[in-house]
Amino acid sequence: MRTSGISNMDDIKTATIEPNGELGDELKDDAKPLTKKEFKKLMDEYMLGVNKYQPESKAENASNVFAEIKGNHGNHPKYLQ
Numbered sequence: 248m249r250t251s252g253i254s255n256m257d258d259i260k261t262a263t264i265e266p267n268g269e270l271g272d273e274l275k276d277d278a279k280p281l282t283k284k285e286f287k288k289l290m291d292e293y294m295l296g297v298n299k300y301q302p303e304s305k306a307e308n309a310s311n312v313f314a315e316i317k318g319n320h321g322n323h324p325k326y327l328q
Contacts (some may be wrong), residue, residue: 304317 251272253259258278263271 248256248259248262248270250277251270251275253272255278258274260273260275262273
C-alpha cells in the first residue's frame with residue numbers, strides 16, 4: 248500500500264489481491280485527492296457566492312486589487328493622518 252501512496256490504512260475503502268498478485272485498492276471519498284476539475288468547480292461556486300453577497304460596485308471591482316486605493320473613502324481616522 249505504501250508504494251501506492253497510501254500512508255494511512257484507515258483511508259482504504261476496499262483492498263483486493265488481483266489474479267496477477269498485485270494489490271488493488273480503493274480510497275474512501277474523503278481520502279481521494281482533489282482533481283483540477285473538482286477544484287475549478289469549487290472555486291466557481293465559491294466566487295458565485297462571494298459576488299452574490301457583495302454590493303454591485305464591489306462585485307465589479309473584485310478583480311481590481313487597486314479599486315479601494317482609487318476610491319474616495321472620505322475622512323481617514325486621525326491615527327492615520
